[in-house]
Amino acid sequence: MSSVKTTADEFRFRIEKGDAELVGAGLWLDPHHPRELAFISHAHADHFAPHGKTICSTATRLLIESRFQNRGNEFLSLDFGERLTQEGYEIELLPAGHIPGSAMLFLTRLEDGATLLHTGDFKTRPAFGAESNIARRADWLIMETTFGVPKFCLPPSDEVLEEMIKFAQEAIEEEEIPIFMAYSLGKAQEILMSLHAKSPGLKFQVHSSVAKMNEVVASLGYALPPCDLFAPKERSPKGHVLVMPPSAGRSRVVRQMKKTVRLAMVSGWGIDSGAKYRYQCDEVFPLSDHAGYDDLHAFVDEVNPSRVYTIHGFCNEFARDLRQRGIEAWPLAGETQLEMELLSGSTGLDDSPSTVESNRPVSEFSDFTSICETISATTGKTKKRELLADYLRSLEEEPLVLAASYLSGKPFPAGTNIRSFSVGWALIRQALLDLTGLTRAQYRQISSSQADAA
Ligand SMILES: [Zn+2]
Known part of the structure; x- marks a missing residue:
């Protein structure tokens, strides 16, 4: 590989509400807000918003259409090559x-002839359930750095999968039910295909959201093992390995089976000590669909760019590490980055892992607020109704009740005179301190920098 780096003329970006636009092309890169022309790297929900025109792969278009229905979005879909x-x-x-x-x-x-490579979410380890990553030399590189600090050198996936099989087999032998919690698109299929390849005797039951994604993924040519639908009232889950999204893993149905289940989260964040206590499960397996820290460096070496911009996760730290290696690198700063630094612990204050696969700290409440934002930015009653219906359909019973009362603007019990929570600033501040582990001095500094009344 040549170490000579050509100098490309500047590419210019505009950052608005945390979204990046390539100026001149009018092209937004994985924007979270509706835009005229957007590149969507993949079909995970946190990457989708209703855009004017969407550039994506043919498979991503099929996945988006099946997940979110076709709402008249215009796609410019391309096959690889x-x-x-x-x-x-x-x-x-x-x-x-x-x-x-x-x-x-x-x-x-x-x-x-200047070239630019934007990775979107990516991983370089070969795995079932995704086309293998292909790096290409480019002048500029925009890359995600979810795991951009050294402690996130992820173990070889073969080792992790062997451990997962051991976990499942031991549970079944002891008449318990092993449950793997994983995102329903991507990770769930990787688990099913990998475990089946390594241990063909295992039988699977999957949550309905996983079953729905299995169907579309199979239509793209992936060979998934046979899976029954998880429906404990109709068929016993005993003797099966269960795969379901984390929200379902914590649902009442599963909680009622508590004494007979062994719950495991499958996430790269699992490498963090204490992850299983945070996820409140028996085990966390660090199998990720994002590149680990050492993989990120190897990828930069392959692309050999003259400049790197980092997005998501530990973008400041990874850019700094690249600069120490003599590579010009900066975070593609924006609001999202600032939020990430505060929430992901890249300030060194807190190391809270995110949810399963995401490179953003996502929670049920942040899903709620982002659907509200998307609906308010969408014109047309039919589109609004479809978005809302999709969101409500994805919820389990408990969050559904909460979402319905918040959305209707009536969070207080009917027939009472309660009209306020009586929650003051002091209580909110204490909750924020407990949650983030910030000291009062750090809190005051952030608060005054944001002109925050609290
Ligand atoms: Zn993703």
């Missing part, structure tokens, strides 16, 4: 290896 010319740029998609259909955007500016 296919090329498209748009506003002075040639666009090509390369496999990202994150989940089925996930793509990296490779842009060539036609006037001077």
Whole structure:
């Protein structure tokens, strides 16, 4: 590999509400807010918003259509290797290896041949359930750095999978039910295919959201093992390995089976000591669909760019580590980055792991607020209704009750005169301190920098 780096003319970006736009092309990169023209790297829910035109891989379009129904969005979908010319740029998609259909955007500016690679979410270890990542030399690189600190060098996936099989077999031998909690698109299929390949005798039951994704993923050509639907009233889960999203793993149905289940989370965040206490489960297996710290460095070496911009997760730390290696690297700063630094612990204050696969700290309440934002930014009653219906359909019983009362603007019990929670600033501040582990001095500093009344 040549160590000579060509100097490309500047690419310019505009950051708005945490979204990045490539100026000149009018192209937004994985934006969270509705935009005229957007590149969507993959079909995870935190990457989807209703845009004017969406550039994505053909598989991602099929997944988006089946997950969110077609709401009249216009897609410019490309197969890997296919090329498209748009506003002075040639666009090509390369496999990202994150989940089925996930793509990296490779842009060539036609006037001077300068190249830019935007990874979206990616991983480089070969795995079932995603096209293998293909790196390509580019002048500029925009990369996600979810695991951009050294403690997130992830163990070989073969080792993790062996441990998962041991966990499942021991539970079944002792007449208990092993449950793997994993995101329903991508990770769930990787688990099913990998465990089946290594231990063909295992039998599976899956949550309905996983079953729905299995169907679409199978239609893309992936060979999934036979799976029964998890429906404990109709068929016993005994003797089966269960795969379900984390919200279902904590649902009342599963809690009622508490004494007979062994609950495991499957997430790269599991490498963090204490993760199993945070996830409140018996075991956490660090199998991730994001690149580990050492994989991120190896990827930069392969792309060999003259400049790197980091997004998501530990973007400040990873950019600093690259600069120490003599590579020009900066966080592609924006609001999201600031939130990430505060929430993900990249300030060194707290190391809270995120949810299963996401590179953003997502919670049930943040899902709620982002659907509210999306609905308010959407015009047309039919579209609003469809978005709301999809969201409500995805909820288990308990969060559904809460979401319905918040959405209706009536959070207080009917027939009472209660009209306020009587929650003052002092209580909110104490809750924030407990949650983040910040000292009062650190809190005051952040609070005054944000002109915060609290
Ligand atoms: Zn993702």
